Each structure stands twice: as structure tokens, then as C-alpha cells.
Amino acid sequence: MTFETHPDKYRHWRLSCDGAIATLALDVQEEGGLGDYRLKLNSYDLGVDIELADAVQRLRFEHPEVRVVIVRSALERIFCAGANIYMLGQSSHALKVNFCKFTNETRLALEDASAHSRIAFLAAVNGTCAGGGYELALACDEIFLVDDGSAAVSLPEAPLLGVLPGTGGLTRLVDKRKVRRDLADVFSTLAEGVKGRRAVAWGLVDAVHSTSRFWNAVDSRARELATGSDRPTNARGITLGPLNPHVDDDGVSYSHVELSINRAARTADVTVTAPSEIQPQAIDEIVEAGDRYWLLRAFRELDDVLLRLRFNEPDIGTIILRTRGDLERVVSVDVALVAHEQHWLVREIIHFVKRVLKRMEQSARSFVALIEPGSCFGGTLFELALAADRSYMLDDAERPAYVSLSPMNAGRLPMGNGLSRLHTRFLARPAHVDELLEKIGPLDASAASEAGLVTAAPDELDWDDEVRLAIEHRAAMSPDALTGLEASLRFAGPETLETKIFGRLSAWQNWIFQRPNAVGERGALAAYGTGRGRPEFDWRRT
Amino acid sequence: MISAERIPNNVTLSENKRLQRALEHWQPKYLEWWRDTGPQGFQDHHYVYLRTAVSVDAQGWVHYDYVKLPEYRWGIFLAEPVRDRTIGFGDFLGAPVWQEVPGDFRSPLRRLVVTQGDTEPASVEQQRRLGHSCPSLYDLRNLFQVNVEEGRHLWAMVYLLHSYFGRDGRDEAEELLERHSGDADKPRILEAFNEPIDTWLDFFMFAMFTDRDGKSQLLSLSESAFDPLSRTTRFMLTEEAHHMFVGESGVARILDRTCQLLTSGQAGFSEDVRRLGGIDLPTIQKFLNFWFSLSLDLHGGEISSNAAIYFANGLKGRQYEQKHPDHKCLHGTYPVDVVVDGSLETRNVPLRNAMNEIQRDWYTADCVAGIDRWNRILATYGIPERLRTPDRKFNRGIGIYAGFHFDPDGHMIECDEWDRRRDEWLPSPEDKAYVKSLMAAPIDEPSQFANYIAPPPKGINRKPVDFEYVRTEL
Structure with missing residues (x-):
């Protein structure tokens, strides 16, 4: 496994820059997964996230003029269905843990770019936005959701898969967006998610706009956000060339x-x-x-x-x-x-x-x-x-x-x-x-x-x-x-969003990832979508 | 006020406070929706000879009378319960059916009901302007019969949402009236229901193929372990059969007329049919290709985890589930052709994940049987051409063939060949314009029929063909 890539080689993301505003459009190639599964509905695996990490990094070094990034999907009516479930089902424990860790680091890198490089991220959620898809949106500064009567944001992991939204979703709901905990509880157990005005009322998204007004609203908000940045207007970026290491056994x-x-x-x-x-x-x-x-x-x-x-x-x-x-x-x-x-x-x-x-x-x-x-x-x-x-x-x-x-x-x-x-x-x-x-x-x-x-x-x-x-x-x-x-x-001292994600959410997730209720033969994650019927749980709580 | 008198029902509405409260809120919005997006220009001055179901027995089901459309009595009917009914498939095979929604299946069941419910008002919206180009009063009446029954099917799904899904169900019921066919902002959920239906050929094809998908879905849902859904859809099926009759007989009558023109001695070629104001066979084949392929999409992806979940949990079965030998489908596979590196390869998919495809098989066979009946008309006139279904990979927008191009024989072709030959297979703008030109004005004399369509062999409810099925009173 290698981790270097370049926009010319991306298979799943399209990065384009237009002055101060860059667009990252997710367009996952179904056949382009790293393993034997199809990446349907803009679902992602490590390969997709390596490209995202690379893109965010390059925006910082290679495009000092960029002040706003619109994160969107290139597909219609689908934003992102989250991490690919079959990929998770097939992965070893270590791979699941490291996949989640890497994706968490990438989401935090988005927030780091916003906080310290003053690049604002605007999630333009133009369709179904589930699980890791919503967690990606949560890592952005603002979330715009299309109000077409169907598009919802959701965290279906617990009700559907018997695991957690493991890319910081739960933590960001209550800590970053400050969603009330009881509403967050309802939301996180509702497989179909929340849409429209209720999503705004609960604080799950910042605004909803009808399909015909959506892209105009995104565009004008992006322009507003661009005025709030201190990035230079006339600087030339540097190029991050390949590392070309010598590799042997x-x-x-x-x-x-x-x-x-x-x-x-x-x-x-x-x-x-x-x-x-x-x-x-x-x-x-x-x-x-x-x-x-x-x-x-x-x-x-x-x-x-x-x-x-x-x-x-x-x-x-x-x-x-x-x-x-x-x-x-x-x-x-x-x-x-x-x-x-x-x-x-x-x-x-x-x-x-x-x-x-x-x-x-x-x-x-x-x-x-x-x-x-x-x-x-x-x-x-x-x-x-x-x-x-x-x-x-x-x-x-x-x-x-x-x-x-x-x-x-x-x-x-x-x-x-x-x-x-x-x-x-x-x-x-x-x-x-x-x-x-x-x-x-x-x-x-x-x-x-x-x-x-x-x-x-x-x-x-x-x-x-x-x-x-x-x-x-x-x-x-x-x-x-x-x-x-x-x-x-390693992490004495105060808690932050970051320490909570790694120290609490990830730790619990890694425990759940080991439990038969998730990964046993009849566990929820293993059973999902196989047609083997509904999961069988060990009902004893600890 | 909600009165059980105005709303024929067999769900003891007069005693059901919860349902009354929900309907009090919803019914005015429904009527508003019907006026705004139902049949355009036929709301206030037209009396239509319609069948209204007033009870589920044989008598109440064939109640005919003139009625103004907004005053139609939309009712709530469930088929009579089957005593000691048990679950017929999936992991709960043999267990008693559910009279309430189990909490853990609330979400998928609601999705099934909403998706089905969304199609019903959608088709009314799609067809709202057809009245102005009707080929006869007989056909106009059939159109409105289909429309009011689609409206009633919406009521049926709303009944389930109101009665079994709590506050979320009530919200969903309202949203069924807020989405609109072809609306850029709030479109209907399924794409086939956002396509405009602006000619009667489209309408008949829609009723033949898309309503047949409706039949297919209702048959699957009538197998459901959730008994109220099963009973509701079983009753809807009796009405759906009429819709397909309208579609199949409508196209049959067009074919009949086309054959008459072809054998009249004035036309030997399809161009001549057009010259004589009929619809030529190649054009009919293209409309068939379009609506058949679009309706195939409605059965969902070929390899589907949702389909597996629905089957495993007894939420949605196969059509006529009892005819299948194995109701668990835990073992066994189903061959599906998938595109790998630009060519087709057969992959064996676990049965449960292939449920959509299995249901599509039934649907396709049902369509083929109808097309065979059409072809008999051609045979009767001694015309050698035959209509046929295109390959199921042709012109797909959903599933594993979406994004690739196949000709009607199922051969994979390149994009430029598709672009070049598309109009050979699907209605071209010229074809559409021609068909539309035949329907510029409505035929509103009881004894008259448009030139492109033959009169039906008999009327409705033993009335004569030239009966005044729609009366105008200004």
C-alpha cells in the first residue's frame, strides 16, 4: 500500500480551482475500490480518502489563493453514502482501525485548514448523505442541504450496522455543532435520517435550499466566505513533487x-x-x-x-x-x-x-x-x-x-x-x-x-x-x-474535539469492531446486505 | 369534518379517533392538491361516469354513477383478512403475520410505503393535461377512472402512514402532496414518474408498462408479513388490473387502426400510415421500447442489499410467493450478467440479493404475454411484422447497466453508435411531434373516435360505446 497520489491520478475526486474558490467533487468509480467490492453510491474506501487527503494538502501548499472549498458530489441526488460497508465487512480488525484513523485524520486536516490556513469548507449536500458522507460534511465549516423532499442527512451506523459513525460524527454533532444530546440521540438511531426544515431546526445543517436555488445559494455563500480569509491574493504556490523513495523488503x-x-x-x-x-x-x-x-x-x-x-x-x-x-x-x-x-x-x-x-x-x-x-x-x-x-x-x-x-x-x-x-x-x-x-x-x-x-x-x-x-x-x-x-x-491534560474523537469515539468503535454483535457470523455488520437475515445479538449489556 | 359517510371505508373510520384526526388535517390538502395538479380543466363543469368502490364485496365494488371529479368519494379499503395468515417467506417463515409495525422494521417499511405512495399522485400529475387531446369520450372517461383510482391508491398508502407510523407517518403523508412530478425542486422519488406524459400513446404505454410495474410491486407487497400492507395492496390490485386494461386495449385499438390503414389498399409502407393519419408500427415499437425500459428501472438494482433485507425480513416477497418452491432462498444463486472491463460476464449472485432481478423476470414475462396479444392483432390482419420487448439491458438508467449502451438485442455498443442510432430505437423529436400533431384537438362527440384509434368492441358497464361517458354542464 502506498499513499502518494496527485490530482492527475485521482479516480474518485475532481479538484478544480477558480480563483479563490475551489471545488472538490466526489465521483467515486464503482470499480475503483482497493478490494473486491463495488463502491456504489459514492461510498468510499481508503483509496478514495487518500485522494481527499492529498487534495486538501495540495490546496494548502499549491494554491495559496484558494479561500473556500466547496465539497460536493458530481452525482445527482447522491452526495455520499459513507464508508463502503462491504469493504468494512471484509477488512481485518487492524485495517478497519487504521482506515478509520486515517479518515479521522483527514477530517481533522480539513478543520485544521479552516482554523489555521483560513480555508473555509462548505459542504454542498446535493442528495443522499449518509454515515461517513454526513461525517465529511460535519468536518466542513458549513453544510447546505438541498430541500427536494428526499435528500436527508443520516447516521445509520448504529441502527443498520450495529457499529458507530466512526469518523467523528457523534462527537461533532454535540461538540462542534452543539446539537442537543436528546435530538442527537434520536437522529443517530434513525436510519433514514432527517431532512428539510427539521434538519435546520435541529442544527444538523446550516441551511436548506430548493433544487433550483441550491447552487446559486452555495455559490453566493462561497463568495461571502472568501472575504473572511487572510490568504494572499497574489502568491504563487509551491509544487509538492513525488517523494520517489527507494523501497525494498x-x-x-x-x-x-x-x-x-x-x-x-x-x-x-x-x-x-x-x-x-x-x-x-x-x-x-x-x-x-x-x-x-x-x-x-x-x-x-x-x-x-x-x-x-x-x-x-x-x-x-x-x-x-x-x-x-x-x-x-x-x-x-x-x-x-x-x-x-x-x-x-x-x-x-x-x-x-x-x-x-x-x-x-x-x-x-x-x-x-x-x-x-x-x-x-x-x-x-x-x-x-x-x-x-x-x-x-x-x-x-x-x-x-x-x-x-x-x-x-x-x-x-x-x-x-x-x-x-x-x-x-x-x-x-x-x-x-x-x-x-x-x-x-x-x-x-x-x-x-x-x-x-x-x-x-x-x-x-x-x-x-x-x-x-x-x-x-x-x-x-x-x-x-x-x-x-x-x-x-500520551494525552494528559485537557480534552478537545480531537482527543474525544480518538480517545472516546474511536476507542469504543474499536471495541465494537471486535464484538460478535458487529462482526460475528450473525453480527450486524457481517450480516448487512448479505440476505442472511437480521442480525442476532447477545442482549447482555456490560 | 371527516365523515365515514363521505369516505367509504371498511376500516371502522367512525370509531377511529386517531385516523379521523389525521385525515381532518390531510384531506383538505389532498383536495387542494387534486384541484391544483389533477386533471386540468375538468374540475368544475364535467360529470364523469365513474365507478366508485363503496364496499369491498362484489356489489359495492361495481357502483357506477356520474360524478364531478373533486366530489369523487375516495375511500379506504382493505381486502378481507385471511384467517390465521402466516408469514410466507424469509427468516420468519411460518410465524403469524404482524398487525402492527415491528419497531425494528419501522424505517424500511415506511420507505416501502412512501415509495409506493409517491407513484400514485405522480401519475395523476403526469397525465393532467391529457384531457384536452382525448381521442374519445370513452377514453376520456377511462383516463379519469385511472386518475381517481390512483388518487384512491394514494389514500390507501396514506391510511397506512397515518395508522401505523406515528408522527413521522403524518409528515410523510403531507410530503406525498408536496413533491410533484417533474418539479425541479421537489421531484417525485422515482424517475419514471417525472417523465411527462403528453400524448395518448405515451399514456397507453404508461398504463401498459408502468402500471404493470405497479401490479408487480403490489403483488410483492401483498405478500408482506405486515398484514395491513398486504390487505391494502391486495385490494389495490383489483383496480390496477383496470389500468392495465386501459393501456393494453388502448394500444391494441391503435394497432387495430394501423392494421386497417395498412390493409386498406392505400398504405403499404409505414410512411403511408402517417400520410393517412395513423401511427405506424416502427413508431409504436419505439414508444414501447421507451416505456418498457423505463419501467424496468422501477424494479431497482440487479444486485441489491435492500432487496435482500426486504426479503429476509418478510417485508416484500416475490409475486405469487406460494408458487415458488423455496421460501427462504438462503442457499442457491442467480446468474446476473455484469459489465466487467467493457464486456459482459455472468456472475452468480446469492438469491436474496437478486430478488429485484427475479421480480423483473416475472414482470418481463407478464409484459411479453401482453405484447403477444397485440401481435395476434397483426397476425389477424396478415401483417408479418411483430412488436417485441427490447433486451432488458437496453436504455437503462438504474442498476448495473446504467451508464453503458446496449442495442435492443442486448449487444453492448459504443457511445457514438448509441448517439447515432438512438432515434432508430427510441422516439425521436420528430416522432413525438408527429404523434402529438394527431392529438391537437379533443374529440368530444359521443359517437366519434380519433382517426388513429379504433373504437372499443364494447362500452363500460354494459353501456353502448357511444354513451356520453363525460357530460359537460356549464
């Missing part, structure tokens, strides 16, 4: 990232390399570098690695993170970023790095950062160590290793809980975070350990054994227990 190598898999140990080594050349400080040079700008390139590669690990390497449970290169050069990149953070491209790069780090934290793998001599865990790259479950730093007086903080660690790359990783790490000592950020500079192992920035700092005599034992011990534990444990420990 036991690894993938990119220009700045290397993945190497140790199948016997069920571990993988991921190494991020610092730029080999001095990076530009002037904004024009950064724009000129485009997708060859080191940080952007490295994090695109890292993002690709994370997705490959999730989908292609289910057995590889422990990821060992390393960096290699000039610490000072890495930190100087952060200086440039902070200097130009108001610039549209720098803004996009920072938020992209933020999303990749979040993707890492949402991966159900154990991460261990190894900080060794010659490494460059500084500023933005130090976030990798902070995002890891543990970090080990070699304390060798003859070959000292250094880490460094930068202003990038001061809240510019927040976690899903809305806090910086430092803040989350030192929840009990907020003042300590301020102290650390006040005296930024290289820290050796003992200083880093003293500051609480690393888990342990073994000396050169202990290092090999300590590290080996830690990794072997980790890799021997139950993968399920580790997934639950890591997800519980």
Missing part, C-alpha cells in the same frame, strides 16, 4: 529519512537526517526551495513512513527513532521559521509538521527515541523525542551528545490536546516549562536528564544493555495492552 529510504525493519525483533529504525547544506533564512529563498526545503521534505517523508508502518507492517510494534547531523543547523531552521511565521508558506510548513507529529502520536506503535552522539534532536526535531513514549540519551563525556530546545517547542506545534508537548510533559510544573524556554541552548545528557527532557541517560558502559533490554522488554509485551497504555498516557 526491509526498508524504505528517502532523501532525509530512512526506515529499516528488523523483522526478527519486530522493531524498525527510523532515522531523520539533518540538512547537508545550510538552509535559507530569507523568505524568498524558502519559497524558492519549495518542496526541496529540508524540513518540509523530511516531514513529508516521515509522514509516508508512518502510514507505511501502520498499513503495511502490522507486526512491527516498536519504532526506534534517531536523528543524525548538525544540531546547530537544525536549530537555525527553526529560527527562520519563527522569523517568517506570518508568511503563508511558513505557516503551512509549521502546521504540516504539527500534523505529522500528531500522526505519530496517533500511531498504535511504541516509540523510543535514542539520542546518541552525532544526533540532532533540536527544536522541531526534539519534538520527535518528546512525542516518543520514552527517550534515552547517551551520557559519554568523550563523545558528548546534545539536545536543544527552540521557540518551536513553545506551543507552535501543539498536540491534539491543544498544549505543547513540553507543557503536557510538565503538567505539574508549568513554571519549569517557562524556565526551560528562557535559556535555550545545547544541553548535554546530564543537563537534559536533570531538566526532565529525557527518560534516562545511561553512560557508555550501561548504554548497550540498557537500550537493548528496554526495547526487548517493550517488544515482548502484549500489543493490545501497549496500545491502550500508550493512548492513555
Whole structure:
């Protein structure tokens, strides 16, 4: 499975830009699924969502002039029927979980683009909008529904399939759209959904318009929304070229990232390399570098690695993170970023790095950062160590290793809980975070350990054994227990829409996905549409 | 006020407060709808010789009288209950039928009732202007008989929505009056019911093929485990049979006239038929192709999870379910031709998922039997041509053949060939204009018939053919 695509290769989405307004039209090819099922009625699978994720990403980097995206269907009277049920029925548990995780990340990326890049998303729901289709609409800023007497929005998962709307639907209903919980309860158990004026009255959509007025209303609202953006009007986008990695059985190598898999140990080594050349400080040079700008390139590669690990390497449970290169050069990149953070491209790069780090934290793998001599865990790259479950730093007086903080660690790359990783790490000592950020500079192992920035700092005599034992011990534990444990420990602090989606909705969904009531031979999901009759439930509640 | 006197019924309306309350609200809207979108220009000054069902027994069912259309007594009738009826198919085979809607099937049952109900007023809307081009008073009366009965079928479905589906049912009943055929904003649910019917040839073809789909659907629904739906649709079937009679005999009379012209010595070729003001056989075949293929769409997708769910849960069966040997259909498959990479491949589909296709088989056979009867007319006149149904893949807008092109023999063809030859197979704008030109003015003398159609062999309710079936009183 690979994750790179390009609008020229899309099979299911059509992206078009007209000045400030872009249109993303869903036109799913029935025969274009990744597996043996037909994607009827604009239903989607991972392949469809990879294209959506790519499109949203490209709108941010390649089209700085775009201020509004109309999300619509290219079909008449059908918006989107949601995730394909037969695909879910055929998928392994791990694939279902990772599919939902990826689609959730894509929906959150839409909202991230709205909140931080000021691209407004307007869902033009021109027909049937069920399940994941409505969840996609929910991820948009506004929802317009056609009022043709038939088109309804619905979340039929629970009544029809015995599972949850797993792409944030329930959470967004009550948390984002602030639909009253009792109405949300009725709506979420009503397979046929709600249409017309009632959909507006309940807050499920923002407006309904008759068929003849619908597209005019969408168009004029899009124009209004475009005035509310701060995106530049005359900037030229950069092109996100292909990554062209070298792939073999036991690894993938990119220009700045290397993945190497140790199948016997069920571990993988991921190494991020610092730029080999001095990076530009002037904004024009950064724009000129485009997708060859080191940080952007490295994090695109890292993002690709994370997705490959999730989908292609289910057995590889422990990821060992390393960096290699000039610490000072890495930190100087952060200086440039902070200097130009108001610039549209720098803004996009920072938020992209933020999303990749979040993707890492949402991966159900154990991460261990190894900080060794010659490494460059500084500023933005130090976030990798902070995002890891543990970090080990070699304390060798003859070959000292250094880490460094930068202003990038001061809240510019927040976690899903809305806090910086430092803040989350030192929840009990907020003042300590301020102290650390006040005296930024290289820290050796003992200083880093003293500051609480690393888990342990073994000396050169202990290092090999300590590290080996830690990794072997980790890799021997139950993968399920580790997934639950890591997800519980990683996100201390306040709840956000995002943490609720991953920590509550997804977690419950993943439990339901394991239960016979959904996936047993007579479970609702397995039985749906097979003609085998209605599901048989185990009626005992927990 | 809702009175059981004004509304003939066998559902004890006079004692049913809930139904009375619902109808008090709905009936005025219905009458408004009938005036606004029912037969145009025939509301106030015309008395039509119509049959009104006043009870379900043989006597009450053949009650004929002159009536002004808006004063027609639309009634609510269910076929008499079958004692100890049990569920005839699916997972609940053999269990007692349901007198109430089970909560877990509320949504699919409501969808079935609404979809069926939506077609009834739709056809009235589609046909509303035909009165101004009628070929005879006899035909005008038949049109209105069909219209008022479609109206009554709407009442039947609304009765179910009002009585068994709570507040949502009442909302749906109102929406049945808010959607309109061909309305850009609120169209009817099924596409065939948004096609305009502006010629009598279309009307007869519609009554022959699309109402036959109605018969097919009503037969399937009459098998339902939900007994009120079964009883309602069983009664509707008696009326639906008349609609098909109107369609089949209407086309038969056109064919008869065309044969007369062809054998009169004045016309040897179809062009000559047109010269003599008749409708030539190739044109009739094209209208047949159009309405048959459109009506095939109404049976839904060839491979359908909804169909499987309906069958499994006993909501909708096959026509004459008891004639089938296996009522569970858990094993076994059905071969369906699917398009794979541009060519056809046979795929074995689990039986339950192929229920739409199985029902389409019955429907197609029923159509073929009717067309055979038409062909006998041609044979009687010694004319060698025959009408036929196009292949079921031809001109489809719903299901797995939609988006591909097939000729009437079922051969897959390229888009440009379709564009080039479409008018050989389906009514061209010229064909439509010609047929319409024959119907420029209504024939409103009791003894007269339009030139393109033969008089019927006998009248309605033993009245003569030249009886004044529609009286005008200004």
C-alpha cells in the first residue's frame, strides 16, 4: 500500500480551482475500490480518502489563493453514502482501525485548514448523505442541504450496522455543532435520517435550499466566505513533487529519512537526517526551495513512513527513532521559521509538521527515541523525542551528545490536546516549562536528564544493555495492552474535539469492531446486505 | 369534518379517533392538491361516469354513477383478512403475520410505503393535461377512472402512514402532496414518474408498462408479513388490473387502426400510415421500447442489499410467493450478467440479493404475454411484422447497466453508435411531434373516435360505446 497520489491520478475526486474558490467533487468509480467490492453510491474506501487527503494538502501548499472549498458530489441526488460497508465487512480488525484513523485524520486536516490556513469548507449536500458522507460534511465549516423532499442527512451506523459513525460524527454533532444530546440521540438511531426544515431546526445543517436555488445559494455563500480569509491574493504556490523513495523488503529510504525493519525483533529504525547544506533564512529563498526545503521534505517523508508502518507492517510494534547531523543547523531552521511565521508558506510548513507529529502520536506503535552522539534532536526535531513514549540519551563525556530546545517547542506545534508537548510533559510544573524556554541552548545528557527532557541517560558502559533490554522488554509485551497504555498516557491534560474523537469515539468503535454483535457470523455488520437475515445479538449489556 | 359517510371505508373510520384526526388535517390538502395538479380543466363543469368502490364485496365494488371529479368519494379499503395468515417467506417463515409495525422494521417499511405512495399522485400529475387531446369520450372517461383510482391508491398508502407510523407517518403523508412530478425542486422519488406524459400513446404505454410495474410491486407487497400492507395492496390490485386494461386495449385499438390503414389498399409502407393519419408500427415499437425500459428501472438494482433485507425480513416477497418452491432462498444463486472491463460476464449472485432481478423476470414475462396479444392483432390482419420487448439491458438508467449502451438485442455498443442510432430505437423529436400533431384537438362527440384509434368492441358497464361517458354542464 502506498499513499502518494496527485490530482492527475485521482479516480474518485475532481479538484478544480477558480480563483479563490475551489471545488472538490466526489465521483467515486464503482470499480475503483482497493478490494473486491463495488463502491456504489459514492461510498468510499481508503483509496478514495487518500485522494481527499492529498487534495486538501495540495490546496494548502499549491494554491495559496484558494479561500473556500466547496465539497460536493458530481452525482445527482447522491452526495455520499459513507464508508463502503462491504469493504468494512471484509477488512481485518487492524485495517478497519487504521482506515478509520486515517479518515479521522483527514477530517481533522480539513478543520485544521479552516482554523489555521483560513480555508473555509462548505459542504454542498446535493442528495443522499449518509454515515461517513454526513461525517465529511460535519468536518466542513458549513453544510447546505438541498430541500427536494428526499435528500436527508443520516447516521445509520448504529441502527443498520450495529457499529458507530466512526469518523467523528457523534462527537461533532454535540461538540462542534452543539446539537442537543436528546435530538442527537434520536437522529443517530434513525436510519433514514432527517431532512428539510427539521434538519435546520435541529442544527444538523446550516441551511436548506430548493433544487433550483441550491447552487446559486452555495455559490453566493462561497463568495461571502472568501472575504473572511487572510490568504494572499497574489502568491504563487509551491509544487509538492513525488517523494520517489527507494523501497525494498526491509526498508524504505528517502532523501532525509530512512526506515529499516528488523523483522526478527519486530522493531524498525527510523532515522531523520539533518540538512547537508545550510538552509535559507530569507523568505524568498524558502519559497524558492519549495518542496526541496529540508524540513518540509523530511516531514513529508516521515509522514509516508508512518502510514507505511501502520498499513503495511502490522507486526512491527516498536519504532526506534534517531536523528543524525548538525544540531546547530537544525536549530537555525527553526529560527527562520519563527522569523517568517506570518508568511503563508511558513505557516503551512509549521502546521504540516504539527500534523505529522500528531500522526505519530496517533500511531498504535511504541516509540523510543535514542539520542546518541552525532544526533540532532533540536527544536522541531526534539519534538520527535518528546512525542516518543520514552527517550534515552547517551551520557559519554568523550563523545558528548546534545539536545536543544527552540521557540518551536513553545506551543507552535501543539498536540491534539491543544498544549505543547513540553507543557503536557510538565503538567505539574508549568513554571519549569517557562524556565526551560528562557535559556535555550545545547544541553548535554546530564543537563537534559536533570531538566526532565529525557527518560534516562545511561553512560557508555550501561548504554548497550540498557537500550537493548528496554526495547526487548517493550517488544515482548502484549500489543493490545501497549496500545491502550500508550493512548492513555500520551494525552494528559485537557480534552478537545480531537482527543474525544480518538480517545472516546474511536476507542469504543474499536471495541465494537471486535464484538460478535458487529462482526460475528450473525453480527450486524457481517450480516448487512448479505440476505442472511437480521442480525442476532447477545442482549447482555456490560 | 371527516365523515365515514363521505369516505367509504371498511376500516371502522367512525370509531377511529386517531385516523379521523389525521385525515381532518390531510384531506383538505389532498383536495387542494387534486384541484391544483389533477386533471386540468375538468374540475368544475364535467360529470364523469365513474365507478366508485363503496364496499369491498362484489356489489359495492361495481357502483357506477356520474360524478364531478373533486366530489369523487375516495375511500379506504382493505381486502378481507385471511384467517390465521402466516408469514410466507424469509427468516420468519411460518410465524403469524404482524398487525402492527415491528419497531425494528419501522424505517424500511415506511420507505416501502412512501415509495409506493409517491407513484400514485405522480401519475395523476403526469397525465393532467391529457384531457384536452382525448381521442374519445370513452377514453376520456377511462383516463379519469385511472386518475381517481390512483388518487384512491394514494389514500390507501396514506391510511397506512397515518395508522401505523406515528408522527413521522403524518409528515410523510403531507410530503406525498408536496413533491410533484417533474418539479425541479421537489421531484417525485422515482424517475419514471417525472417523465411527462403528453400524448395518448405515451399514456397507453404508461398504463401498459408502468402500471404493470405497479401490479408487480403490489403483488410483492401483498405478500408482506405486515398484514395491513398486504390487505391494502391486495385490494389495490383489483383496480390496477383496470389500468392495465386501459393501456393494453388502448394500444391494441391503435394497432387495430394501423392494421386497417395498412390493409386498406392505400398504405403499404409505414410512411403511408402517417400520410393517412395513423401511427405506424416502427413508431409504436419505439414508444414501447421507451416505456418498457423505463419501467424496468422501477424494479431497482440487479444486485441489491435492500432487496435482500426486504426479503429476509418478510417485508416484500416475490409475486405469487406460494408458487415458488423455496421460501427462504438462503442457499442457491442467480446468474446476473455484469459489465466487467467493457464486456459482459455472468456472475452468480446469492438469491436474496437478486430478488429485484427475479421480480423483473416475472414482470418481463407478464409484459411479453401482453405484447403477444397485440401481435395476434397483426397476425389477424396478415401483417408479418411483430412488436417485441427490447433486451432488458437496453436504455437503462438504474442498476448495473446504467451508464453503458446496449442495442435492443442486448449487444453492448459504443457511445457514438448509441448517439447515432438512438432515434432508430427510441422516439425521436420528430416522432413525438408527429404523434402529438394527431392529438391537437379533443374529440368530444359521443359517437366519434380519433382517426388513429379504433373504437372499443364494447362500452363500460354494459353501456353502448357511444354513451356520453363525460357530460359537460356549464
